[in-house]
Amino acid sequence: xxxxxxxxxxxxxxxxxxxxxxxxxxxxxxxxxxxxxxxxxxxxxxxxxxxxxxxxxxxxxxxxxxxxxxxxxxxxxxxxxxxxxxxxxxxxxxxxxxxxxxxxxxxxxxxxxxxxxxxxxxxxxxxxxxxxxxxxxxxxxxxxxxxxxxxxxxxxxxxxxxxxxxxxxxxxxxxxxxxxxxxxxxxxxxxxxxxxxxxxxxxxxxxxxxxxxxxxxxxxxxxxxxxxxxxxxxxxxxxxxxxxxxxxxxxxxxxxxxxxxxxxxxxxxxx
Numbered sequence: 063x064x065x066x067x068x069x070x071x072x073x074x075x076x077x078x079x080x081x082x083x084x085x086x087x088x089x090x091x092x093x094x095x096x097x098x099x100x101x102x103x104x105x106x107x108x109x110x111x112x113x114x115x116x117x118x119x120x121x122x123x124x125x126x127x128x129x130x131x132x133x134x135x136x137x138x139x140x141x142x143x144x145x146x147x148x149x150x151x152x153x154x155x156x157x158x159x160x161x162x163x164x165x166x167x168x169x170x171x172x173x174x175x176x177x178x179x180x181x182x183x184x185x186x187x188x189x190x191x192x193x194x195x196x197x198x199x200x201x202x203x204x205x206x207x208x209x210x211x212x213x214x215x216x217x218x219x220x221x222x223x224x225x226x227x228x229x230x231x232x233x234x235x236x237x238x239x240x241x242x243x244x245x246x247x248x249x250x251x252x253x254x255x256x257x258x259x260x261x262x263x264x265x266x267x268x269x270x271x272x273x274x275x276x277x278x279x280x281x282x283x284x285x286x287x288x289x290x291x292x293x294x295x296x297x298x299x300x301x302x303x304x305x306x307x308x309x310x311x312x313x314x315x316x317x318x319x320x321x322x323x324x325x326x327x328x329x330x331x332x333x
Contacts, residue, residue: 132203228289279317281307
């Protein structure tokens with residue numbers, strides 16, 4: 063494995079700003095979500111850096127496919143290495159380079175996450191000659207990946223969303239009461255301002271013809287399960303993976319291995 067760390071350790075947020083203040087700001091943009099439910103409380107938002115720090119892992123030889131991995135709210139790019147997801151990719155013998163983006167909560171708070179992903183990751187990757195670019199997001203990273211597909215779908219070739227955050231309970235209950243996302247979309251009000259979660263659901267209900275394919279994976283006991291089940295109903299069954307488990311790395315690792323086995327990525331050519 064050839065892993066290169068590029069400025070991943072960002073500056074810490076000033077402790078003079080309270081956690082309650084930042085949770086309030088985050089909840090405002092993410093529709094009132096309880097961010098503690100996304101992955102624990104042993105963290106504080108960090109300052110968004112420009113450019114976004116990246117952790118890289120290169121496939122053997124020359125790869126023309128790139129996976130861009132986006133961590134959850136309580137994780138860092140290194141988590142994809144520490145939890146074995148990059149090793150699983152290499153064991154499968156797949157010809158894909160990996161960029162693990164430090165797309166932490168600070169980028170969501172200042173609403174720059176999609177802009178930075180495009181400017182710091184996707185556009186440079188195309189310039190380097192990558193023919194396929196996939197986004198792989200876990201939890202809050204899954205929300206970011208789906209948001210990017212919603213607004214910039216032509217830039218990418220696929221999305222793997224593992225246990226994604228999909229909006230506040232009020233929005234999910236609204237979709238549930240309507241009878242599912244297609245019925246909800248027919249009568250739902252348009253998104254106001256920067257309501258990315260509503261944009262995502264409208265996109266899932268009626269994706270454009272050139273929308274990238276989306277895979278969803280989740281644990282049956284995940285505390286974000288209502289959103290996952292609603293999203294699963296909007297996707298083709300073969301693009302939905304479900305295993306036992308909650309909002310944690312054990313089911314995410316299992317889901318990742320199942321997705322890798324589906325053959326969406328090219329194999330390293332035989333010698």
